Structures are given as C-alpha cells and as structure tokens.
Amino acid sequence: MKALDYTGTQVNYFFVCRRKLWLFTRDIRFENENEYVQLGRLIDEYSYPRKKKQIEIGKIKIDFLDNKQGIIHEVKKSRKIEKAHIWQVKYYLYWLKSHDIEHITGEIDYPKLKKKEAISLTEEDIKAFEDIFAQMKTVLDKAIPPEIINKPFCKKCAYFEFCYV
Ligand code: SF4
Numbered sequence: 216m217k218a219l220d221y222t223g224t225q226v227n228y229f230f231v232c233r234r235k236l237w238l239f240t241r242d243i244r245f246e247n248e249n250e251y252v253q254l255g256r257l258i259d260e261y262s263y264p265r266k267k268k269q270i271e272i273g274k275i276k277i278d279f280l281d282n283k284q285g286i287i288h289e290v291k292k293s294r295k296i297e298k299a300h301i302w303q304v305k306y307y308l309y310w311l312k313s314h315d316i317e318h319i320t321g322e323i324d325y326p327k328l329k330k331k332e333a334i335s336l337t338e339e340d341i342k343a344f345e346d347i348f349a350q351m352k353t354v355l356d357k358a359i360p361p362e363i364i365n366k367p368f369c370k371k372c373a374y375f376e377f378c379y380v
Pocket of ligand 1: 362368
C-alpha cells in the first residue's frame with residue numbers, strides 16, 4: 216500500500232497493535248461482535264448530533280468538520296490508547312496537507328470524560344510519517360500475523376477471542 220492509501224483506522228491500529236493492523240487489513244474482522252466497539256460507535260453517533268457531519272474523502276473518514284474554525288474532530292471514548300488517537304488525527308492532517316488542504320487543525324473529543332485535546336501537524340510529524348509508513352509496510356508485507364502482544368487492553372479488543380481462545 217502507498218502512504219496515502221491507508222485509512223485512519225490502520226494508522227491507529229499500527230500504534231495499538233501490529234497484529235491488529237495485519238488482521239484488519241486482511242479483512243479479518245469481528246467488530247460487530249464486540250461490545251466495546253459497539254459502545255464506541257454509540258458514543259460516536261450520539262455525542263454531537265447537531266454539529267456532526269461525517270465526511271469521507273478518499274480513504275479517510277473524519278468524524279466531523281467544524282467549517283467555521285477549520286477543525287477536524289475525532290470522537291473517542293477513552294484516553295487509554297491516546298497515542299494511537301493522536302497519530303490517527305495527525306494522519307488526517309497529513310493526508311489533507313498532501314492534497315493541498317492546509318490551515319486545518321484537529322481535535323480529539325472525549326465526550327464521556329468531558330475532555331478534548333487539540334492536535335496539530337508539525338514538520339517533525341511529517342518526517343516521522345515516512346518512518347511510520349515504512350514500518351506499516353513491513354508489518355503488512357509479512358505472510359503471517361505478528362505475535363500476540365499480551366496487553367491489558369487485549370481484553371477489550373475485537374480480536375480477543377481470535378487471539379487468545
Ligand atoms: S487481542 Fe491483543 S494481540 Fe490480539 S489483535 Fe487485539 S490487541 Fe492485538
């Protein structure tokens with residue numbers, strides 16, 4: 216896959232678990248069966264009904280765009296894997312910048328926690344993406360999935376039964 220062909224979810228999963236990235240990319244999915252994933256969708260759907268306007272551009276799907284402020288929003292339910300959320304939003308900003316859409320910033324909204332976090336894309340981030348994309352390619356070129364990672368959050372992962380049972 217080329218850099219800008221990734222979805223935000225794939226970039227997110229790269230930071231969460233490389234095995235998850237590998238499985239998801241091969242369309243091995245159990246998302247509908249997992250209650251935590253369903254909870255995330257519900258929060259996503261009902262948190263900002265008036266402002267919300269999900270937009271899809273190419274491979275990226277942005278939860279909603281605040282047109283007036285020029286801010287893209289990503290809605291998440293917890294801050295447990297915040298690094299993954301941050302890089303997902305940075306990827307959206309990177310993708311937009313690569314398509315000449317500049318002067319946009321990002322925000323992660325945690326409606327359950329009543330918190331939000333501003334996200335921007337720096338020159339260092341742009342350089343970091345070269346390495347991130349190279350590492351994602353290495354993971355996805357593997358013939359077999361990467362090893363199980365044995366993290367506490369595995370219990371809430373849609374692939375838990377697939378990995379451990
Ligand atoms: S259960 Fe754990 S090891 Fe398996 S895909 Fe999910 S995060 Fe990765």
